Amino acid sequence: MIKENISKYLGLMRRSGNLVTGQELVLSSIRSQKAKFVLVTEDIGESSKKKIIDKCHFYEVPFTILGTKEDFSKAIGQERSVVATENNGFAKGLLKKINE
Structure with missing residues (x-):
């Protein structure tokens, strides 16, 4: 379960167009070194989790x-297991909310 403030922040990021959603788009964002921060659900498939985490380590993202696919779908209105932001400000804000 993700905190309500994180859920609302993810919704704001999506509405403002600063959220990349879905595995292929997130991987593309990581590879192109545009992704500033990536969130992965706890219930993502093992092979998908490994692929995303390995790319994040390789490209230093x-x-x-955090949370589940259901949490993400409530927050952003789409059923996704991985999201990313390409905006430094939103990345810092999200990280701050996670660490609260």
Whole structure:
């Protein structure tokens, strides 16, 4: 379960167009070194989790594992297991909310 303030922040990021959603788009964002922060759900498939985390390590993109697919779908209105932001400000804000 993710905190309500994180859920609302993810919704704001999506509405403002600063959220990349879905595995292929997130991987593309990581590879192109545009991703600033990646969020992965706890219930993502093992092979998908490994692929995303390995890319994050290789390209030195910070990430965290948090919440479930259901939490993400409530927050952003789409059923996704991985999201990223390409905006430094939103990345810092999200990281701050996660660490509260």
